[in-house]
Amino acid sequence: MTDAARAPAAPVSAARSDEARPPTPSRLPGALSAEVELAFGPHGALARSDPAYEPRQEQVDLAQAIAQAIDRQETLVAEAGTGVGKTFAYLVPVLLSGRRALVSTATKNLQDQLFLRDLPRLRERLGRPVSCALLKGRGSYLCRHRLQQAHETAVLLDRRGQQMLTRIIGWAQQTRDGDMSDIDGLEQRPDVAGLVTSNRDNCLGSECPSYTQCHVLAARREAMAADVVVVNHHLFFADVALKETGAAELLPSVDVAVFDEAHQMVETGVQFLGVQLSSSQVLDLGQDVLAAGLGQARGLAPWQELCAGLELAVKRWRLAGQPARADAAAVGRLPWEEVQSLPDWSAATAALQQALDAVGGALQQHEEQSADLKRLAERCVELRQRAAMLETAVAPSRVRWLDVGAQHVRAVDSPLDIRALMAEQQAIGGKAWVFTSATLGDDEALSWFCESAGLGHARRLRLGSPFDYARNARVYVPARFPLPHEAAHPRMVGRAAAHCAKALSGRCFVLTTSLRVLQPVAEAMRDELVKLGADLEILVQGSASKRTLLDRFLAGRAVLVGSHSFWEGVDVPGDKLQCVFIDKLPFPSPKDPLVEARVRHLREQGRDPFMSYFVPEAAVALKQGAGRLIRTVQDQGLLVLCDTRLLSARYGRRLLECLPPMTALESGEDALSWLRTLDQGRMLKASDAEGS
Numbered sequence: 001m002t003d004a005a006r007a008p009a010a011p012v013s014a015a016r017s018d019e020a021r022p023p024t025p026s027r028l029p030g031a032l033s034a035e036v037e038l039a040f041g042p043h044g045a046l047a048r049s050d051p052a053y054e055p056r057q058e059q060v061d062l063a064q065a066i067a068q069a070i071d072r073q074e075t076l077v078a079e080a081g082t083g084v085g086k087t088f089a090y091l092v093p094v095l096l097s098g099r100r101a102l103v104s105t106a107t108k109n110l111q112d113q114l115f116l117r118d119l120p121r122l123r124e125r126l127g128r129p130v131s132c133a134l135l136k137g138r139g140s141y142l143c144r145h146r147l148q149q150a151h152e153t154a155v156l157l158d159r160r161g162q163q164m165l166t167r168i169i170g171w172a173q174q175t176r177d178g179d180m181s182d183i184d185g186l187e188q189r190p191d192v193a194g195l196v197t198s199n200r201d202n203c204l205g206s207e208c209p210s211y212t213q214c215h216v217l218a219a220r221r222e223a224m225a226a227d228v229v230v231v232n233h234h235l236f237f238a239d240v241a242l243k244e245t246g247a248a249e250l251l252p253s254v255d256v257a258v259f260d261e262a263h264q265m266v267e268t269g270v271q272f273l274g275v276q277l278s279s280s281q282v283l284d285l286g287q288d289v290l291a292a293g294l295g296q297a298r299g300l301a302p303w304q305e306l307c308a309g310l311e312l313a314v315k316r317w318r319l320a321g322q323p324a325r326a327d328a329a330a331v332g333r334l335p336w337e338e339v340q341s342l343p344d345w346s347a348a349t350a351a352l353q354q355a356l357d358a359v360g361g362a363l364q365q366h367e368e369q370s371a372d373l374k375r376l377a378e379r380c381v382e383l384r385q386r387a388a389m390l391e392t393a394v395a396p397s398r399v400r401w402l403d404v405g406a407q408h409v410r411a412v413d414s415p416l417d418i419r420a421l422m423a424e425q426q427a428i429g430g431k432a433w434v435f436t437s438a439t440l441g442d443d444e445a446l447s448w449f450c451e452s453a454g455l456g457h458a459r460r461l462r463l464g465s466p467f468d469y470a471r472n473a474r475v476y477v478p479a480r481f482p483l484p485h486e487a488a489h490p491r492m493v494g495r496a497a498a499h500c501a502k503a504l505s506g507r508c509f510v511l512t513t514s515l516r517v518l519q520p521v522a523e524a525m526r527d528e529l530v531k532l533g534a535d536l537e538i539l540v541q542g543s544a545s546k547r548t549l550l551d552r553f554l555a556g557r558a559v560l561v562g563s564h565s566f567w568e569g570v571d572v573p574g575d576k577l578q579c580v581f582i583d584k585l586p587f588p589s590p591k592d593p594l595v596e597a598r599v600r601h602l603r604e605q606g607r608d609p610f611m612s613y614f615v616p617e618a619a620v621a622l623k624q625g626a627g628r629l630i631r632t633v634q635d636q637g638l639l640v641l642c643d644t645r646l647l648s649a650r651y652g653r654r655l656l657e658c659l660p661p662m663t664a665l666e667s668g669e670d671a672l673s674w675l676r677t678l679d680q681g682r683m684l685k686a687s688d689a690e691g692s
């Protein structure tokens with residue numbers, strides 16, 4: 001289960017006056033389409049308010065398709081290449097339609113961009129006084145009840161933690177919305193954030209003494225009253241899966257649901273649709289029981305003894321889940337068959353259940369003492385049920401695994417995709433659904449996305465990028481290069497990247513498919529740069545925060561070596577980034593239990609898992625990684641793909657064809673010469689700018 005939301009007992013919709021809301025505007029067929037055409041036209045609202053605005057046919061086509069989906073209450077799946085301007089392409093028809101809409105995007109940062117930048121701009125340009133609300137997960141808001149309790153547990157914090165708590169107490173006096181993102185540095189103190197925010201497990205709902213001042217409730221109430229509500233995929237799935245308030249309550253009341261960055265929906269969805277039991281959930285329960293037991297029912301049960309027993313049982317369970325392998329710390333997901341064969345796993349799970357029973361028994365005996373104890377008793381029962389579930393057989397349409405970290409374990413039982421949930425939601429009818437992203441598959445039918453989201457019935461649209469890739473971008477696949485599994489491969493990637501970085505004075509990203517090769521690639525690069533006499537900084541993922549690394553990269557004369565977190569969501573427009581290296585084709589790991597289960601499922605259907613799953617997955621990830629290179633119409637650059645399977649394997653052409661139409665280069669010398677041309681052009685521009 002997730003921590004995202006627990007329903008306050010009284011539905012927030014009670015706060016909304018449906019009578020006050022004007023009826024959804026009815027209009028003549030095609031009227032919205034005409035308004036959209038006008039807005040994007042050379043004399044339309046966008047052109048009038050922005051002198052730099054240039055109409056893009058792809059953007060107009062996407063906006064028109066969305067207008068049609070809104071008018072006809074259809075489902076549209078639209079892939080729109082980089083530079084199409086998809087955000088405005090969906091916001092303009094949504095705002096012009098006057099319909100109530102839910103817009104979901106991938107991250108909180110993108111949510112903020114939409115809410116703080118794009119929506120206000122468009123509202124003004126289009127002259128539509130539409131009310132908008134931003135809704136985040138409950139962990140983003142201050143919980144006043146837990147803040148009061150935090151005084152008691154503050155002794156467990158170090159000095160800096162206590163200082164942070166004091167700052168939060170001061171801030172809590174003034175905040176209007178309780179959005180914790182206002183507090184600088186809090187993301188570095190998840191322990192403090194956990195003390196002053198709620199989760200589904202510990203929220204008291206309508207029994208909370210701070211219920212009337214609750215920020216979570218206020219944010220949901222505001223969302224229910226707004227015309228356009230911006231959420232994120234995590235919140236959407238967490239709420240909808242648990243049939244909670246928040247996004248789940250909003251969904252039936254909107255006329256349009258738009259999902260941007262839709263390519264992330266399936267992976268996010270399976271996480272949240274799964275049932276989870278983690279060592280930290282049980283430890284948190286123990287801590288909360290101890291604080292509430294000693295504070296509200298002291299002497300009525302041996303709280304310290306019970307909680308110490310629970311802590312010991314969790315520790316044993318966590319250790320039992322560590323595989324006896326040398327690479328235990330780097331294992332990640334452990335397949336369930338392997339988990340079950342671990343020597344102490346069954347006994348440790350049974351001991352954990354007994355410890356939960358003991359704590360649960362004491363809580364139930366004294367739950368009448370306070371709302372906190374009552375909620376803790378319910379929480380204990382939920383965790384006990386999840387522990388019992390781990391002993392049952394895995395259902396055929398699901399997969400179970402253990403996430404193994406250095407300090408925690410988490411058992412997850414999850415569906416293979418989001419088909420069932422989406423089918424259930426779509427069956428309700430009465431609204432338009434729009435799913436969009438720059439990468440939704442490698443075929444016209446967008447099968448990669450539509451199949452796993454159960455959207456086979458949807459209308460599909462594919463729009464290429466308006467950028468002139470053939471003129472501005474080159475792609476080079478070295479023909480003579482070690483194969484990706486060979487030991488020399490990372491070293492050769494580092495050496496080749498060093499030559500390109502020297503030609504450009506930095507300005508390179510080296511994207512790898514695994515964390516393991518980051519250091520070997522960086523070291524080879526460092527050695528080669530020394531030989532070449534080039535003094536460049538090499539920034540490696542993990543050596544500082546992502547933000548810090550990007551800031552240092554933007555400062556110049558640097559190369560960034562990064563893995564998954566730099567493959568998408570990183571936007572470096574202009575000549576700061578002119579070369580992207582990709583070490584090898586980003587196929588999913590066949591050892592990942594979720595991948596294994598999907599492969600098994602495809603085989604049972606008589607399908608070829610490699611061509612129908614591995615290749616499309618690699619295509620989508622490759623498009624995302626390559627998409628870092630060209631971000632604006634003026635950008636120029638080189639993409640280097642260090643995987644000779646693109647030239648030799650039967651699927652190579654299919655993967656190359658999924659990339660934007662860059663001009664292919666035949667030799668390393670051609671590649672370096674192109675980079676030198678770019679570097680000269682950049683220096684010329686810089687000296688012109690200095691002279692003017």
Ligand code: SF4
Nearest residue numbers: 143198203204208214
């Ligand atoms: S209802 Fe109470 S416990 Fe729940 S989030 Fe609001 S303030 Fe916190």
